[in-house]
Amino acid sequence: MSSALQSIAPIARKETLGTMVREKLRAALMAGRFQPGEKLAIRAVAAALDVSLTPAREALYNLMAEGVLEANATGTIYVPELDTAKINELRRIRVSLECMAATEALQNLTDEDIKKILEINKAICEADHTREFSKLMELNWMFHFTIYEASKMPMLIRIIESCWLKMGSYLNVIYPYYGEDGKGIDLHDRVCAAIVARDALALNEAIAEDITQACDWMINRISAKT
Amino acid sequence: MSSALQSIAPIARKETLGTMVREKLRAALMAGRFQPGEKLAIRAVAAALDVSLTPAREALYNLMAEGVLEANATGTIYVPELDTAKINELRRIRVSLECMAATEALQNLTDEDIKKILEINKAICEADHTREFSKLMELNWMFHFTIYEASKMPMLIRIIESCWLKMGSYLNVIYPYYGEDGKGIDLHDRVCAAIVARDALALNEAIAEDITQACDWMINRISAKT
DNA sequence: TCCGGTTATTTGTTATAACAAGTATATCGG
DNA sequence: CCGATATACTTGTTATAACAAATAACCGGA
Numbered sequence: 313m314s315s316a317l318q319s320i321a322p323i324a325r326k327e328t329l330g331t332m333v334r335e336k337l338r339a340a341l342m343a344g345r346f347q348p349g350e351k352l353a354i355r356a357v358a359a360a361l362d363v364s365l366t367p368a369r370e371a372l373y374n375l376m377a378e379g380v381l382e383a384n385a386t387g388t389i390y391v392p393e394l395d396t397a398k399i400n401e402l403r404r405i406r407v408s409l410e411c412m413a414a415t416e417a418l419q420n421l422t423d424e425d426i427k428k429i430l431e432i433n434k435a436i437c438e439a440d441h442t443r444e445f446s447k448l449m450e451l452n453w454m455f456h457f458t459i460y461e462a463s464k465m466p467m468l469i470r471i472i473e474s475c476w477l478k479m480g481s482y483l484n485v486i487y488p489y490y491g492e493d494g495k496g497i498d499l500h501d502r503v504c505a506a507i508v509a510r511d512a513l514a515l516n517e518a519i520a521e522d523i524t525q526a527c528d529w530m531i532n533r534i535s536a537k538t
Numbered sequence: 539m540s541s542a543l544q545s546i547a548p549i550a551r552k553e554t555l556g557t558m559v560r561e562k563l564r565a566a567l568m569a570g571r572f573q574p575g576e577k578l579a580i581r582a583v584a585a586a587l588d589v590s591l592t593p594a595r596e597a598l599y600n601l602m603a604e605g606v607l608e609a610n611a612t613g614t615i616y617v618p619e620l621d622t623a624k625i626n627e628l629r630r631i632r633v634s635l636e637c638m639a640a641t642e643a644l645q646n647l648t649d650e651d652i653k654k655i656l657e658i659n660k661a662i663c664e665a666d667h668t669r670e671f672s673k674l675m676e677l678n679w680m681f682h683f684t685i686y687e688a689s690k691m692p693m694l695i696r697i698i699e700s701c702w703l704k705m706g707s708y709l710n711v712i713y714p715y716y717g718e719d720g721k722g723i724d725l726h727d728r729v730c731a732a733i734v735a736r737d738a739l740a741l742n743e744a745i746a747e748d749i750t751q752a753c754d755w756m757i758n759r760i761s762a763k764t
Numbered sequence: 765t766c767c768g769g770t771t772a773t774t775t776g777t778t779a780t781a782a783c784a785a786g787t788a789t790a791t792c793g794g
Numbered sequence: 795c796c797g798a799t800a801t802a803c804t805t806g807t808t809a810t811a812a813c814a815a816a817t818a819a820c821c822g823g824a
Contacts, residue, residue: 364809370599377600379696386816387776401691408634465627470605471697590779612786613806
């Protein structure tokens, strides 16, 4: 077994069209670019991304299988709408899984990682002050998943990602109000402090509160809208 | 709005071919009919179920999106092989999520439900004595998911299902040894007792041990094989 | 103006064909 | 008999066409 060969190993495996479409949709979802309940017609996304029906359908159906998109009885695919019950269910799942990921991450985080996390947090504060919400959302994603990645639990991370995606279309519902009272920022600071102190308990509490607060915000907004 | 019409509502929405193929594959996976690492060629499953490539590919890709199947760089789809790290990761996820589902279920379980669960447990004991493993596996699935269903947390249940499916191909690796020392049966009895007593703590412990034991068995078997 | 039905169009579903890249087989030279 | 090259075959990927069902548009009559 040649160690020289292993170092070249990865190979530039080309991405398939279906995968590219799926990733495009994921990114759009995560950026909150779709409205809750918005329909995603197969031919529409195929035309928008200039591919045929086959990869477009594949991407949409994969996201459905993940639970990120839904379809009604007639096969129309749309971005799911969340009610209070669903948000609360997602909240409980997320608290459980993200605390696990964070706790595990704490044992693996290098000083390098921690430095990166603190920098992202700083950038979040700046984006909050300048009220650049789309940047804020992206940084917030990076902040959390940089931590979770360190858990080295790929299946867990994937499930957490699905949960985030399910809430994706509601993110721009809460973000304009996120920094209003400084609570969101405060919680991130607590997360950072707990990481630096390597305090698992405090980290869990901060993460749980961060999730709970975001979900409460969502619930308030959707019940206000009705 | 006519109340008479509402009572007929549901409508027999016909299943699509892709969905049927996916469910067939899920069932086969859950029954442990596939070997770990076994390849699933698109044309092969299409021919086996007498459908065209399109629905076969759809089903396989949906299961991939769920993380239940995997593909290598060249696109060949296969049943994933688990190593110790993966089993341990799945174990931790499962303990966390299934305890949550069970705890929540405890608040909703009717006497009817409990009766059904006790009956399933009885059937499991019988199937164990007669060493009907495939029946045992199916009953074991029913036992756990009858409990989890009562949580009324559909997204949670779906995630748990995915986790079970990921271990599916290893089930017949452990089941021939399951009842050997009576521990598996004992744990189910403890689950039942905790449910009857409505004791959340005892229920969590029993479920966690049940999962842990099954995973330990798997780890033993696969490390013995290597 | 509103209602009924009819037509047209859109939409999801499935099969098939064409292509490319990988894998197996066979053939030939040493 | 072994190994390398060429050939045939298998496999995943994608586009397209055909079908059916659902939705939208339309239009004439009350």
